Amino acid sequence: MKYSKATNYALHTMLYMMAISPDKPVGVQPLADAQKVSPTYLSKILTKLVKAGLIESASGANGGYRLRGRQEDISFLDIIHAVEGTASLFECCGSGDSRCLIHQEMLSAEQAMEEKLRNTKIYEIAQKHPMSR
Amino acid sequence: MKYSKATNYALHTMLYMMAISPDKPVGVQPLADAQKVSPTYLSKILTKLVKAGLIESASGANGGYRLRGRQEDISFLDIIHAVEGTASLFECCGSGDSRCLIHQEMLSAEQAMEEKLRNTKIYEIAQKHPMSR
DNA sequence: TTAATTACAGACTTAATGTATCCATGATAG
DNA sequence: CTATCATGGATACATTAAGTCTGTAATTAA
Ligand code: SF4
Ligand code: SF4
Numbered sequence: 001m002k003y004s005k006a007t008n009y010a011l012h013t014m015l016y017m018m019a020i021s022p023d024k025p026v027g028v029q030p031l032a033d034a035q036k037v038s039p040t041y042l043s044k045i046l047t048k049l050v051k052a053g054l055i056e057s058a059s060g061a062n063g064g065y066r067l068r069g070r071q072e073d074i075s076f077l078d079i080i081h082a083v084e085g086t087a088s089l090f091e092c093c094g095s096g097d098s099r100c101l102i103h104q105e106m107l108s109a110e111q112a113m114e115e116k117l118r119n120t121k122i123y124e125i126a127q128k129h130p131m132s133r
Numbered sequence: 134m135k136y137s138k139a140t141n142y143a144l145h146t147m148l149y150m151m152a153i154s155p156d157k158p159v160g161v162q163p164l165a166d167a168q169k170v171s172p173t174y175l176s177k178i179l180t181k182l183v184k185a186g187l188i189e190s191a192s193g194a195n196g197g198y199r200l201r202g203r204q205e206d207i208s209f210l211d212i213i214h215a216v217e218g219t220a221s222l223f224e225c226c227g228s229g230d231s232r233c234l235i236h237q238e239m240l241s242a243e244q245a246m247e248e249k250l251r252n253t254k255i256y257e258i259a260q261k262h263p264m265s266r
Numbered sequence: 267t268t269a270a271t272t273a274c275a276g277a278c279t280t281a282a283t284g285t286a287t288c289c290a291t292g293a294t295a296g
Numbered sequence: 297c298t299a300t301c302a303t304g305g306a307t308a309c310a311t312t313a314a315g316t317c318t319g320t321a322a323t324t325a326a
Contacts, residue, residue, distance in 0.1 A: 060323025061271045113246035125234045193294025194300045
């Protein structure tokens with residue numbers, strides 16, 4: 001029960017992009033360097049963000065990744081869902097039995113966390129962050 | 134990023150004990166039967182609950198497991214922490230850098246979920262639950 | 267048109283963790 | 297003493313995470 005490293009990479013990458021180059025596309029290499037992670041691996045993660053519609057990609061020279069849509073609306077939850085998936089944290093008998101209280105309570109607790117993550121935007125973090133790593 | 138099956142087993146077992154036999158010790162066999170899980174495996178999980186002080190165990194004939202302390206105080210969070218551990222869900226550079234906002238926000242979101250789980254007691258569930266599975 | 271640059275996809279390897287079984291040991295009641 | 301019960305260690309198996317490698321497609325600059 002832990003967030004994957006991939007989620008960590010994704011959050012940092014989004015923060016980095018927003019802080020450094022919010023407009024121009026940036027290649028995977030500098031993004032990978034900044035986090036000391038392999039470019040090919042990071043590219044896999046970024047592709048998930050692309051498919052989730054959070055960023056867009058451009059092939060070819062001067063290509064790379066760029067933020068998409070209204071930057072100030074991108075939440076932590078968006079990024080986490082893009083990387084970890086949207087399935088519930090608590091899976092039991094499979095039947096979404098609405099009578100079961102254990103199930104309901106666990107779901108409710110998870111939603112409390114999601115609510116918090118939904119209301120936390122990277123944009124706000126990007127403003128204040130020392131970007132020192 | 135999922136709760137382990139062990140957590141599921143632990144929650145059900147605690148609910149079962151509280152609903153069926155809140156006083157007398159019950160062996161691992163009937164507990165395992167009720168969830169169609171191997172007794173030896175479940176016993177490992179129960180041992181964690183023992184070490185966390187949520188239940189107590191008695192060896193020998195007529196032994197087994199029994200709830201401990203004030204039953205109405207046992208929360209979901211107690212059980213989950215006993216099984217999954219108490220480490221944070223989000224681990225990054227390791228340095229508990231208090232300047233880092235990503236870290237802070239993730240921690241804060243997790244605490245929102247924990248707060249919910251802390252305020253959810255199995256005792257209340259045990260009252261209402263149909264116990265049908 | 268060609269060559270350099272860049273993202274993308276799939277197969278693959280390795281490591282870590284979760285799930286589960288088996289058995290030996292020890293404690294306890296009758 | 298014996299049957300019953302929990303505990304611990306070793307082991308095996310499955311699943312997922314983490315990372316690498318390589319080829320392909322798209323795009324731009326020369
Ligand atoms: S009783 Fe509830 S928590 Fe348990 S397996 Fe059924 S739906 Fe899931
Ligand atoms: S910048 Fe913050 S979130 Fe990132 S590795 Fe450092 S402490 Fe962790």
